[in-house]
Amino acid sequence: MTMLSPSLIYGLTGLLLFVMGLAGLLGCAELLRKILATNIMASGIFLFLITIAHGSGTLIDPVPQAMVLTGIVVSVSSTAVALALACHVQEAARRHDLLQKKRGTVRR
Amino acid sequence: MTNPALHSSAWLIWPVAAPLTGALLTFLFKDHSRRLGLFFAALSSGLGTALAWQILGHGPAHYALGGWQPPLGIALRADGPAALMVMMTAITGLAVSIYSGGYFQSRRRNSKHHALHSAQEHAFWSLWLLLWAALNGLFLSNDIFNIYVSLELVTLSSVGLTALSGKPPSLVAAMRYLLVSLLGSLSFLLGVGFFYKAYGTLALTAIINSLSLSPPTSMALALISIGLLLKSALFPFHFWLPPAHANALTPVSAILSGLVIKGSWYLFYRFWHVELIFTAVGLVPAILGGAAIIWGAWQAFAQQRLKMLVAYSTVAQIGYLFVAFPLLAETSGQGHGALFYFAISHSCAKGAMFLAAGTFFLQMGHDRIRDLAGVRQLLPVSSFAFGLAALTIMGLPPSGGFIAKYLYINTAINQGLWWLALLILLGSGLSAAYIFRAVSAILSPQLLRIRPALVVSASMQWSALTLALISLLLGIIAPLPLALLEVS
Amino acid sequence: MTSQLLNNGQAGVLLLSLVPGLPLLVALLLVMRSSRRTGMRFAAWSTLPALAAALLLQPGIDLEVAWFFMGGRMGIDEMGRSFLLLAALVWGAAAWFAHGYLGDDPQRHRFFFFYLITMAFNFGLILAQDMLGFYLFFGLMSISAYGLIVHRGSPEARRAGRVYMVLVMVGEILLFSGMVLMAARLPDLELATIAASPTGNLSLTLLFIGFGIKAGLLPLHVWLPLAHPVAPAPASAVLSGVMIKAGLLGWLRFLPMSQEIILPGWGEALIILGLMAAFYGVAIGLTQTDTKTILAYSSISQMGIMTMLVGCGLLAPNQWPQVATAVSIYALHHGLAKASLFLATGLPMAQKNSQAAPYLILLPALALAGLPLTSGAIAKFAMKEIVHGLPAPWLTLLGCVLPLTALATTLIVCHFLKTMAARQPQETARGAAVMTRAWLLLWLAVALLPWFWPHQQAYAAHVTQLNLIWQGLWPVLAGGAMMLAAWRWWPSGRGISVPAGDILWIFWSQDHPPTAAKRPPQQKQRSDKEALSQQLQQIFHLVARHSRRLEKMLMRWSLTGTAYLLLGLLFLVLLLK
Secondary structure (H helix, E strand, O other), X not given: OOOOOHHHHHHHHHHHHHHHHHHHHHHOOOHHHHHHHHHHHHHXXXXXXXXHHHOOOOOOOHHHHHHHHHHHHHHHHHXXXXXXXXXXXXXXXXXXXXXXXXXXXXXX | OOOHHHHOOHHHHHHHHHHHXXXXXXXXXXXXXXXXXXXXXXXXXXXXXXXXXXXXXXXXXXXXXXHOOOOOOOEEEEOHHHHHHHHXXXXXXXXXXXXXXXXXXXXXXXXXXXXXXXXXXXXXXXXXXXXXXXXXXXXXXXXXXXXHHHXXXXXXXXXXXXXXXXOHHHHXXXXXXXXXXXXXXXXXXXXXXXXXXXXXXXXXXXXXXXOOOOHHHHHHHHHHHHHHHHHHOOXXXXXHHHHHHHHOOHHHHHHHHHHHHHHHHHHHHHHHOOHHHOOHHHXXXXXHHHHHHHHHHHHHHHOOEHHHHHHHHHHHHHHHHHHOHHHHHOOOOHXXXXXXXXXXXXXXXXXXXXXXXXXXXXXXXXXXXXXXXXXXXXXXXXXXXXXXXXXXXXXXXXXXXXXHHHHHHHHHHHOOOHHHHHHHHHHHHHHHHHHHHHHHHHOOOOOOOOOXXXXXXXXXXHHHHHHHHHHHHHXXXXXXXXXXXXXX | OHHHHHHHOHHHHHHHHHHHHHHHHHHHHHHOOOOHHHHHHHHHHHHHHHHHHHHHOOOOOEEEEOOOOOOEEEEOOHHXXXXXXXXXXXXXXXXXXXXXXXXXXXOHHHHHHHHHHHHHHHHHHHHEOEHHHHHHHHHHXXXXXXXXXXXXXXXXXXXXHHHHHHHHHHHHHHHXXXXXXXXXXXXXXXXXXXXXXXXXXXXXXXXXXXXXXXXXXXXXXXXXXXXXXXXXXXXXXHHHHHHHHHHHHHHHHHOOOOOOXXXXXXXXXXHHHHHHHHHHHHHHHHOOOOHHHHHHHHHHHHHHHHHHHHHHHHHOHHHHHHHHHHHHHHHHHHHHHHHHHHHHHOOOOOOHHHOOHXXXXXXXHHHHHXXXXXXXXXXXXXXXXXHHOOOHHHHHHHHHHHHHHHHHHHHHHHHHHHHHHHOOOOOOOOOHHHHXXXXXXXXXXXXXXXHHOHHHHHHHOHHHOHHHHHHHHHHHHHHHHHHHHHHHXXXXXXXOOOOOOOOHHHHOOOOOOOXXXXXXXHHHHHHHHHHHHHHHHHHHHHHHHHHHHHHHHHOOHHHHHHHHHHHHHHXXXXXXX
16 A cells, blocks of 8 residues: 655645536636635645645645645735626626616516 | 946836836725826827837847846847837737727726726736736746736736636636646746756856756757747637637727737747757647637637637647747748747737727627628727738738738748748638628628617727727838848 | 940939939929929929939839838839830930829829829839839828729729729739748848749739739720729829839849749630720720810720730740740830820820821820831831741731731720810810820820830831731721721610729719719619618628627626736746646
């Protein structure tokens, strides 16, 4: 039986999260789910990066950690933009529906 | 720490810093956003041009930000291709900025929603200058993680710009654009992780120069490539582009089509210009590009609205940007010249085309191609600009598009890639067909029955014409950009 | 002395750059409203540098323009000089003429703008000494001529413009591919290199057809008879007088002109094609009722003769230099004569100061037919010299056929003169005096130039010999007699009427023939046309609908996701291999 080293487990988990997020992004219809899916993908990548930092020996590489920190900031801001935009889209769709309904009553 | 050679090229940071400052200031001083925006656009444009001039005269330059050396610090690097892209952004960006000055004023003057238009203008200037800074950062960066951050900044600011008009179609298009772009940049980031794992460095030049295809690097390259193709809207990933480009505000359409697309394409080029890759895999972007040329041209031909036609023309032209990747295998460098020449002339011409189309839209209140007849009498300058830009898109002499086409076909024949030469000829025939459809409507001598008052300003008309003339001029002064490209 | 100075110093280079430069500058003046008056004043004068260059500069002067369009060379050579003289004379006289002709046209600035840029590009292509420069100017000239053809803005003009533009686009693509193919195997792109290098059949065919469109080569001539009647008279004059010669010049520049290179089959093919055009143009032209359409068909016929001459050169490469000279003489003669006839169609004949015109017009008309002691006789003599050097079967064949072409030309010229005479007198125009003066200038060039231009002088000495006079005279007399007999005995109004643009109407639905000579019953035609266009539209909409559906499918996330995964895997697999 081969030993699964912790870093391998973390790395594979990160990739698995990425793939799960990908499936969610491509498969789900709702906007919110899609946005959350991108968050999960990002988390998977961060986990993968942390594994790289621990990759060789006991010395911890600071570069991937810096990348993760920056990446989290980027991820938070893009999620914020996405959520704000999703609200607007929802609002527009609601207004559109209302308009259709109103038109329908007038015609009838 | 204080390496004089590095400090001497500290000016590399200015093309990024100037628009960034402008973005902040226009955001803070709401009442002066147009004046500030125009000032910083002119400044950034001047700095970008100065950078290109400097590179042409003194060769490539490096700069480590804040004196922090890689791997922890971020390195900037400017060589010929990067300087050419910065220059392209400077020219198209300035013309679009001047256009926007008149555009928002004209819209406000002719509408009751003053507050809405003012808010749009305010947001436009800060987002646009932020986008400009991000693009310059992307072109000049030598650190692939920093490139990722720039890519995300480009995405977020262009999504904001797309959604700016506030109409439902543009909101939906922006949402779709954002999700696709996020998928693309996350793939890119995972690729960056794999590269770091394989090489232990983030320096782009170091990675590309010592590239060897092991499983992790192949994984990295595959992820980065697919992510960038997604962001460049290459067929079959073009689905988000036409609605986003056609429904945005006019200056935004010009920016998206002329500049933003080139950002991710440029990165793709950066990762792909080594000979190592040119085995079978080099054919993949070429085949997709060929499909894009034909599919985009056909869709453009079938459109009823001018902005949609121009947007689908962009889909086709993106195909040209990728179809030539097998040509890079040739050592003479003609393939590189062809690619970049196409990119810069397309940027100017497509920018001019969108600007002119937006002027028609604003004046006539619609952009149905069939009903545009007679617009020539109202807007002679814009119509002329559209016609000139059409020359470049069709690749007729003496435009920059012609030079690109010539270099493409010449290199293809030299390498014996006959199918590629035929494809490009076919593509230019197809583009002549759809362009002629639009141009003959716009330039038709039919008289207008009623002559409405002009609502567009002169600066809108002349900025489009200037851009179109530059795209034409690019053909005439071909040796100069090609010389800049060869600095490396 | 002057020419010495010009050829040695900077002055020559300056003059050379002014040839296309000055017209462009004046065209620029016409764009701005404030400087329009100045621009109009200089419009006709901007041909002067070209005229000066053609008369004063000696062949061999060169101008390197490294920054321009991938590096270019401009210069003047023996052939270029002759073409430049023709171009300068015709463009200049027609510009002068246009001042009177378009005197009260509110859009005359636009006309002159297109006129001047087309002219500048035409000069440029004559001076260009490298492949790309030639192609550049050729393309620019073709495109800007569109503005001249559609100037009137009538439906006929726009239709003619559309046909012209489609052919120009096709020609562009053919020329471009031909040149790139050619460039791929050449060390440099100068015309001198091209003339001396062997060329593949494919690129030769592409170039031949590409230039043939402009030169009115037989199946591609359809734009000529459509464009000429609708364009203003000065525009038709330059179209037929100079611009179609650009196609001819293209052949001369790009077909291999060297004694070592023999292309089997090409010479024969060109001779046959040319002769077919020579007679076909006359045959269709005789059925026409519009003066300018008749002249257009006559141009097709004359270009056929020049095609045949080029074919002779390919058949017997050892006499290329003579062929080049003969073709330039013929082009010069035909360009001047044809341009002056075209201008004459716009001349208000009944005017007081142009009373002599109906008699003067006989000279260019009969010169076309090759009447002795005219420029036509000189051109035909040069042509005969070439034919004498041909190998066996062609010598006898052409010896018999050439007088027949002269006879045919006489027929069409007589038909033209009769149609001219039968025309209703035109309304008086304001600029009649200017027009007459410009026309007389061109007329003088037709009459006098053959006796002074060095190329033609050499042949001019021969044409006064008595037996040669007879050789030139009998076809003209016979043609005239035939025409007189036809007018006398052929019942008038029983002629066959072929719509202008002949073979185009086979492909086109038979709606609205541009010459309204004989319009068949409208009802049936209209329904035929509508049915056809409806069918076409249905097909288009069907394809468009399906492609829209496909495009909608491409917009689905699931499909994008699949493509993303598949392409990613493809990249990975190919990279790992």
